[in-house]
Amino acid sequence: MGVRSGAAQLTVFATLLAVAAVSLRRPVWAAEQPLPAGARPLPVVSPDEPRRRRPVALAALHNGHIVTANSRSGTLSLVDPTSRAVLAEFHVGGTPADLLRITENTLAVADEQGWLRAIRILDRNRAIELWQLAVGRGAVTVERIRGGRLLSVSCLWDRCVCIVDVDEDARPTPAVVQRIALPFEPREQLGLPKHDALLVADAFADHIAVIDTRDWSVRAVHRFPAHNIRGLATDSRQQRLFVSAQILNEIAPPRPSDIIWGVMITNGIRSLRLKDILDPQGEPTTDSRFIPLGDGARGAGDPDALIVDSTGRLAVVVAGIGEFALLDHGGYKLQRVPVGRRPVDLVALNESRFAVANELSESISLIDLNPPPQRPNDRPEGGTSPATADTTARDSDAGTSPNTAATSDRSADYAARPSRSAYYGDNAGPYVADSTYSVSPYGEPDTEVLVIPIPLGATPPLTAADRGEMTFFDARLSRGNWFSCHSCHTDGHSNGHLADTFGDGGEGAPKRILSLRGVSQTPPWSWNGSKPTLVEQVRASAARTMQGGGLTPQGASDVAAFLATLKPLPPFRPARDxxxxxxxxxxxxxxxxxxxxxxxxxxxxxxxxxxxxxxxxxxxxxxxxxxxxxxxxxxxxxxxxxxxxxxxxxxxxxxxxxxxxxxxxxxxxxxxxxxxx
CATH class of the missing domain: 1.10.760.10 (Cytochrome c-like domain)
Structure with missing residues (x-):
């Protein structure tokens, strides 16, 4: 009996140790404290409920969890990258457009409907809205300045940057303390505390403004060859500025050869000397270098979010072809691997892992540059074979558009070759098929990169407008994957340039690129009014301008259905009094x-x-x-x-x-x- 009692004590002790170990591994939350005055609990919705989410921004919390801002559903998804589980989905409302972590578990959320919100994640089941503040029409990005005591918000349709004081020691509630007018619609921002400056990029065309964060004056507004500026980053010493963007040659017609060699549109990263940007009299291109992301038949349409990681490497997502690209600190040794459909944001989780938000495949992709060794027997009972699962995962996440009349072989478009699939996970949840790619940086030995897709939840069947949206943002519609409809009609608007598109039956007469906002209400179409239906105009543009095989009648009808969802532009200057x-x-x-x-x-x-x-x-x-x-x-x-x-x-x-x-x-x-x- 004494032996059995001792064994029982050992069992209890072991159980307590196991519980303690689990507790230590459990994420640390700022929980169990009384809710701040005025805080609003956020409703929890089920990821299993079908909805269109459209993740457009990511933020990593202090405990390693990831939060996505979902613009279509007005929700935030909380994701554990270790277990690959969506822990919770919180409804915040509006149209979330950007996320910024401002404390360990508190996020600033920019809302396109004109709001800035502070959201605190309490635990995997609870989140609260601390406050919301009206900032301006089209709040699309938020940035930290002055050590986080102030936040800057780009307000697209008000053509301004709003400065919000969130210093709790200085004022009891957040307030807009400055509105800085700009001569363009702003989007991307980059704070430069070392230089007391804030950089703000043009949402559509070719401007970068420099704002002095001491007196809020606009030091300079520069122009350089670019449009669709979607990423700003500096090196660790803040000597070089990196800009992900496209360059449109306004006089180059869309001949096949001019497309595939980047004569008409090229995509890449511009490296600029930062002191030339900060100098009001500086010339941005004096000491600049263009780093192409594609060449020949391997285009890289629509480069988007850009970061410089802790090792100095450049990481960028290529939205038009669904890829993640990595370059060394000099901008060389390009590696590209496929992720989801329209990747638009990314964060570095550590030196070897990245997370990517795939807007149109409603997912996150985890990128592991140092994947664990393959475990051949690690396959769930009754699961698909690795080869089948690999193909299924890629086709469902970043697959070809069903609307194109002809598409190129995707394997030829990647600088990576599928080499194997692996299954990892715990017994508590479903296994996910992962794709490992053998990547060949130019002149370097092959390396393996693991890509892990994490769906954010159930989705409803695709509508015609959903399919049309996918086609609109798909650069594989063009010859060689060099540009999409979005490349010229940025987010359904216009990049502000001229283009020679063969739209008037010939070449040599470039025309202003029109906004497509409200376009379904304004027949006929084309500058010369030659297209009586929008479907005809869409088919003609795909065939003549994009030169990639064209669209099926159903595909063109789907794109027209998507265009019909684009509302007209808001008033430029509404009546004041x-x-x-x-x-x-x-x-x-x-x-x-x-x-x-x-x-x-x-x-x-x-x-x-x-x-x-x-x-x-x-x-x-x-x-x-x-x-x-x-x-x-x-x-x-x-x-x-x-x-x-x-x-x-x-x-x-x-x-x-x-x-x-x-x-x-x-x-x-x-x-x-x-x-x-």
Whole structure:
């Protein structure tokens, strides 16, 4: 009996040790404290409930867990990369666009609907909203400045950066303390504490602004060859600035050879000397280098988020072809592996592991540069074979579009070859098929990279608009994978440039790239009004401009369905007060009395006709369909070829279609009316 008692004591002791060990491994949360005053518990939703999430941003918490901001569902997903489990999904509302970790388990969430929120993750079942603050229309990114006491928010449609004071010692509640106006729509930001500066990049075209974080003045606004700037990063010494972007050659037509050799559009990372950016008189390209991410038939359409990891390597996601790319600190030894569909953000978890948010495949990809050795017997009972699972995982996550009439062999488009599949996991959850790729950096021995997909939850069946969205953002629609529809029509808007697209039946007459916001409401299509249906216009663009095999009729119909979901641009400058409203009304009466409504009429401010506008293009054309004037103030040039550099120049310099010369007060009222559209 004494022996049995001793054995029982040993069993209890061992059990206590096991419990203690589990407790030590359990994530440390800032839990069990009273909720702060005014905090709002966030509803928990089930990842098993089918929904479109659209993860667009990532943040890593102090305990190694990952949070995704899901723009479509208005939720945050909490993911454990070790167990590959979605621990929880919290509903925050709105349209989350960016995440920034501001304390161990507190996140700042920028919301495109105009809000900045602070969300605290208490544990795997609880999260609270600490506060929310109205900042501005189209809040798309958030950055930390002054040691985290202040946050800066890019407000896309207000063309400003809002500075928010979140220092609890200085004020009881967060507040907007500055609004810094910019001459472009801002998106990406990068704080430079060593230089008391904040860099802000153009969301669509080619500007970078330098804001002084001491007095909030705009030190400089630079332009350099670029558009779709989606990543900003510096080296550890803050001597070089790296910018992921595209470059469009406005006079290069879409000949197949000009596409596959990057003459029309090229994709990569621009390395700039930071002191040239910080200098108001500096020339950004004085000591610059372009690092291409693709070549020949292995294009790299739509480079997106960019980071420099702790070892100095450059990591970037290539959204248009669903790849993760890694370069050494000099920008050489390029490695590329496939991830999910439209990867748009990434974080470094440690020196060998990265996490990637795949917007259109509703997943995270974990990248392991030092994968564990293969365990051949580690396969779940009744599971698919490694080869089948590998193919299934890749096709479901980053597979080819069903809408293309012809697609290239994907294996030829990667700098990585599938070498094996492995199954890892614990007995508590389902196994996931992982893909290991044998990567060959140029001139280097093969290395293996493990890619682990983690779905964020159940999804509903794809609609026509969902399929069209996938096609719109897919660079494999173009010859050699060099560009997507998004490359020119950024997020459905415009990159602000000219392009020679063969859209008017020939070459040599580049036209301004039109916004597609509200495009389904403005027939006919093409500058010369030659396309009576949007489906015809989509098919013509895919065949003539992208030269990649074209779209099936169903594929073109799907893209048109997606375009129909794009709302018109918001007003450039909404009415501020009663005096401003009177000025706008006067401008509207003038617009009507001058006969402008003959071409620009109704709610869409356009018409079905084609008119001789007295402006000749390089091919002798003078007859054009009038573009809608909704959001006309956001344009980066006016008329078909941007010959009018300002909206004022349309009336002062060109006196466009005016029956008489206008007075200064009339021009002011007319401009104010147009800016209100």
């Amino acid at each position: 009663e005096h401003d409203r009177r000025t706008i009304s006067e401008g509207r009466r003038l617009f009507e009395s001058l006969g402008c409504v003959e071409c620009h009429r109704g709610e869409t401010h356009t018409s079905m006709g084609v008119y001789d506008v007295g402006l000749r293009d390089e091919r002798g054309n003078t007859r054009f369909n009038p573009p809608s004037l909704r959001g006309v103030g956001y344009r980066r040039g006016w008329f078909h070829d941007k010959r009018a550099r300002t909206l004022r120049a349309v009336f002062e310099e060109f006196e466009h279609q005016l029956p008489r010369r206008l007075t200064e007060s009339e021009i002011g009222a007319l401009l104010r009316y147009l800016e209100s559209l």
